[in-house]
Structure formats: C-alpha cells, structure tokens
Amino acid sequence: MEVEREKAAVTLKGGAGHLRLVVPEGIPDPDVWPGLEKTVEEAHHLLEGGQIVLDLQGRPLSRDFIRRMLTDVIWNHGLKVLSWISFDNEGQTLLRGAGLQVGEPLAPAPEIRHARSFQTLLLERSLRSGQKVEHPGDVFIVGQVNDGAEVVSAGNIVVWGRLQGLVHAGAEGNISSRVIAKSFEATQVRIGRLFSTFDSASPWYGKSVLFAVEGDALIAKELP
Amino acid sequence: MDPRIIVVTSGKGGVGKTTTTANLAVALAKAGYKTAAVDGDIGLRNLDVVLGLENRIVFNLVDVVEGACKLQKAMVRDKRVENLFLLPAAQTRTKDAVSSDQMLKLCDELRENFDITLIDSPAGIEQGFRNAAVGADEAIVVTTPEVSAVRDADRIIGMLESMSKSPIRLVLNRLRPAMVKSGDMIDVKDVLDILAIDLIGVIPDDTAVVISTNKGEPLTLGDESIAARAFSNVARRILGEEIPLLDLESSDQKGFFGFLRKALGL
Numbered sequence: 001m002e003v004e005r006e007k008a009a010v011t012l013k014g015g016a017g018h019l020r021l022v023v024p025e026g027i028p029d030p031d032v033w034p035g036l037e038k039t040v041e042e043a044h045h046l047l048e049g050g051q052i053v054l055d056l057q058g059r060p061l062s063r064d065f066i067r068r069m070l071t072d073v074i075w076n077h078g079l080k081v082l083s084w085i086s087f088d089n090e091g092q093t094l095l096r097g098a099g100l101q102v103g104e105p106l107a108p109a110p111e112i113r114h115a116r117s118f119q120t121l122l123l124e125r126s127l128r129s130g131q132k133v134e135h136p137g138d139v140f141i142v143g144q145v146n147d148g149a150e151v152v153s154a155g156n157i158v159v160w161g162r163l164q165g166l167v168h169a170g171a172e173g174n175i176s177s178r179v180i181a182k183s184f185e186a187t188q189v190r191i192g193r194l195f196s197t198f199d200s201a202s203p204w205y206g207k208s209v210l211f212a213v214e215g216d217a218l219i220a221k222e223l224p
Numbered sequence: 225m226d227p228r229i230i231v232v233t234s235g236k237g238g239v240g241k242t243t244t245t246a247n248l249a250v251a252l253a254k255a256g257y258k259t260a261a262v263d264g265d266i267g268l269r270n271l272d273v274v275l276g277l278e279n280r281i282v283f284n285l286v287d288v289v290e291g292a293c294k295l296q297k298a299m300v301r302d303k304r305v306e307n308l309f310l311l312p313a314a315q316t317r318t319k320d321a322v323s324s325d326q327m328l329k330l331c332d333e334l335r336e337n338f339d340i341t342l343i344d345s346p347a348g349i350e351q352g353f354r355n356a357a358v359g360a361d362e363a364i365v366v367t368t369p370e371v372s373a374v375r376d377a378d379r380i381i382g383m384l385e386s387m388s389k390s391p392i393r394l395v396l397n398r399l400r401p402a403m404v405k406s407g408d409m410i411d412v413k414d415v416l417d418i419l420a421i422d423l424i425g426v427i428p429d430d431t432a433v434v435i436s437t438n439k440g441e442p443l444t445l446g447d448e449s450i451a452a453r454a455f456s457n458v459a460r461r462i463l464g465e466e467i468p469l470l471d472l473e474s475s476d477q478k479g480f481f482g483f484l485r486k487a488l489g490l
Contacts, residue, residue: 025385025386026385026386026388027388028387028388058382058385058386059386060383060386126420128378128379128381128382128385129375129376129378129379129382130349130378130379130382130383131382144418144420146375146378146418147371147374147375147378147418148375148378148379162417164418
C-alpha cells in the first residue's frame, strides 16, 4: 500500500475575488521560505493592491513559523491577507489568538456577494486524527475522516469514504444542512444545534447514511 | 548504502517503541551495519536498560549537543555485538534541554559515523517527539491493536507526513492471533485500513519480550522465540529484503514458532 505524495511547490491560484497562495504541507518548514520568495517575486504585479488567501493546508504551525510568515513574507512584500487557511487545530488556535481571520474568506468580492454562495470545498485526501477542516460552505471529502479528525461546515458535509471522526454540518445554524457518509462509523453527528450519538451496535454502523433535521429531531436514513 | 536515520515513534506510550528500537538495532548491527541506537527520551531514559548497557554510561546526548564531549566519547559500544553503539539520553534533564537545531546538527554527525541510526522517540506529540523526528529521514510507527493506540498512531502519522518523512512504515506490536480469531482483537487489515501506510512487521505478544526487556538482553541477540524472529524479519525488511510475514496463527495454536507463509490478512 504505497501512499502517494504530491510533488509539492508553493503556487498562486486564482479564486473568487482573491488570489490563493497555497503552501503545500509536503514542503519542509525550512524550504517554504525560498519557494514563497520566488512565487511572490514572480507574481509581484498580480499581488499589488489585491488580496490573498493564504492556504497552509495541514502543516503544523509553530509560533516561529507564523512570526516569520508575517515579517519575511507578508509585511516585507506588502501583501494583504484576506484570511488564513489551516487544517492544523493548534495552528488555528494560534492564528485566532492573534486576531487573524481563519478559514475561507467570509466576504467574497462585493460584485459577486449576492450572486453566488460560498464555494464547495472539495478535499481529495483523508483527514487523520488531530486534523480539522472548517469551511463556510459545503464540504465534500473524497477519502476517510478518521477517528479524532473534525469537519465543521456551515453547509452540507459529504464524506465519500469512511466517516469515523466528528462532523458538524450547518454549524452556523442552517438546519436544512445534511450529512452524508458512504460508510458511517462515527460516534456522533451534529447538525445545527442538534446532535446524536451512536455506537457500533447502531443499525447505521458501516452503512451509507444520510442525516438531516426534521422538526426538532435529527433523523438518519440508510442510502441504497 | 547511504547513511539512514530512522525515528521509532508511536504517539501513545507503552506500545513498545524502546523494545522495538533495541531489537532492531541489535539485528541491524548483527547484519554487519554500523548501527547507532539513540535514546531520544530526554529525562526518562530506558533504551540503555533494555539494551543492558546502563552500567557503562559516562556521557549522554545532552553532553554532546552542548559540546561538553565529542560524539564518539558518548557512544557506548556494545561488547556482545560488533557494530552496535548506544547514545544514551540524559536522565537528569528535561526535553527542553535540546533544541531542533541541535538535533539536526547531531543527526548530521551521526550520518557521518554510522550506516544506520535508530532514534527512540518519547511518547507524545510535543517538542520531545519533534526533536526525535526532526533529523530523521524515515519513520517506523509502532502501534498495538487497540483503538486508542491506533488513533494516536494516526495523529503521529499525520505529523510525520507534514514533516516529509518517507517512508513511514508500521510495526504492529503485541498481536494475539487467537484473540483476533475469536473477534476480541482488531486484526491487521483493520489497522491498515485506518492508517493507510506500509506494514513492515507484525510482532506477536510473547512472554519472551518481557523477560528479555528485564534482563537487558534484546531477543535478536540470539533468542529462538517467535517474537525474536519477527523482529529480525523487520530488520531485514528495513534493509530491503522481501520476506513474507510469519504465520503467527499456526505458531500460536501449536505453541512453537511456526512456518513461513504469506498470510495474516494481507
């Protein structure tokens, strides 16, 4: 069972009303800086005056890393960061503690604010224990969500794989949100302010299941 | 062969990191490779006892990184096995006594002097683990077939992946084939389903391990137990040999070490 490793490089991608600077977690910390320097230098004309989303993926974030990111990259090049993306739970806490915007940007560019809702976050990877994804739109995961991993979404959550970790759909109160799991093995599901607990004896265990809210109850339905 | 540095880690404590490190170090040294076993558990050193070298320690890892003595002076040479050396941890210091930069420098020096270095990591996901892993090229994750140990292994694997360690391979320790058969223990396939990394060995639960740990005589020194053979096979797989997994089931039932067969849920 070989685990595939993506060839990692710092990249700049276009997004809705912003540019996305992706720093793949596969690059070791010391190699991040030359890669960032090169990308930012090359795209200087694009970055001028624009806003970026800084996507750090699942990299564990240390204080030193964040400090260096601010001094050497962001302030040094006069970048404007709309928000920071990190799947690292402790990293998110550090960033939030510093008052930095974490997660997908809350306000897309003004001209499209009413025209579209948040983009779906499509993750083609598994989440391991300790990794956490937060997103203001739908989340679609092609992979496993292992025990100890967390997915929090303001919209729907679909796990195209085995779900063992904690999922919270409609986290901002949208109770029409759904959770769908290809193979359900989790101990808890949350939608809006409702939650329900399960164990391996539950009739849903190991099945393809859809969870939704009806009235005041969280209901489960086995999918064919 | 280029010099290799392998961190042996687990997340959870008490799953057999130190026992695995000691047995693999002995087996690799016996195979003719100049091997360093490094105790990365500063403040709670154990590897010296399991290797039976606790009476010969003069200097330790912290002395080396602080420049109080040269690496060669701190390495304890094993008199039973040629090529085997131990770099003990300090018992009177804590994990904060060493920085990542110091560990990187130490690993460079180990690379110059040894064919293979095994670093025994402390339990946990904090600085102690990071220090043990920072200078390593590859990782061996040890787990037991218990839900809690597997979940911790999953967490550690995520961290090792983001530190770009490769390959990251799994040792499944203390398996009881009879319990797996009766449905009372998670089997190899279930563990691999969750962890999704390569398996490098399955070590059966064997009283010989407890006895050898207390005596300070790693099984791979010459024991004939099934666990000794399983550890030796892991060492050979590290060296690139392709060896099928031991058939633990028949050995378990018959009460003596079994026959080679491609089996065990793979």
